[in-house]
Amino acid sequence: MSEEKNLAQEQGECQEAQSESINFDALNGENAKILELEAQINELTDKYYRANADFENLRKRVEKEKADIASYANEKFARDLLPVIDAMLMGANSQTSDEFSAKLKEGIDLTLNEFKKCFEKHGISEIDTSGEFDPNVHNAVMRVDSDTHQSGQIVQVMQRGYTINGRVLRPAMVSIAN
Template sequence: MNEEINSEQAEISSEQAQTQNSDESINLDALKSNDKALELESKLAEMTDKFYRANADFENLKKRTEKEKADIASYANEKFARDLLGVLDALQMGASFEPADEFGAKIKEGIELSIAEFIKALAKHGVSEVEVGGEFDPNIHNAVMHVDSDEHESGAIVQVLQKGYKINDRVLRPAMVSIAK
């Protein structure tokens, strides 16, 4: 009987050992599948983050490209307008003479009409004259000399030597000015 009991106990121990091994195997499998699930979730989160970043970069690129296209269209005539400013200066210098007779007065009148049309055409394409007056602004003025002046405060514009121009709020040519010391 002892042998039977020992045999039964051995069987029970063997079954418990198998059950314990089976439970450990299930636990190991569960741990492995848990680790795999965590790893997959981590990869999914990483890929989702990459997707959102790539999408945001693409949207930023689209906006930047649209802005650049708008700037190109807005400032396409900049070089051409800059070249024409010399012609406008020459016309204005030509109109600064005092006519001696009626023929000279007609010529001056024709030049002034040409200047007015020229300025209208430039304005149509966004070119305007830089405002000059008051304080010196290095963004839109180019100081070429300092002048002693009792009538003006230090840093004030005394005289405009050459007109400045802007195209769509960008300085095309700064105004050359003399400023008070």
């Protein structure tokens, strides 16, 4: 009887071993499927993060472009006003000999001051023309010999230049010392 018991026990162990090997095969297939799904999840997660980053970059770029458009919206209008300012400056710098001309010059000066305030309010400022020549904001139209200025320094301003919010609206036309 003990032999039968041993035989039955061995057959049971053999069946368990077969079922375990079957289970291992099934588990290996399931593990492969799990690994494949995890790889897909990782790939989709990576795509999601990249798409989200692309969207954020696009949003920031659009916001910057909107801010630039708002900041420089008056640029064309201001550029169109510059010849008017130039003409008024010529009138303000002219010599007056009679009372009427003096009153007219006074009115031009007041108008120029109002233009200057309006320009400042909208981020438009005059380019500094004292000191060294800067090719980023100055346009050298001629070189002159000068005893009072060092080489490369601005000697004379032919036309004033302006910037709008730090961007050159019109460079200043200057002559520089040799």
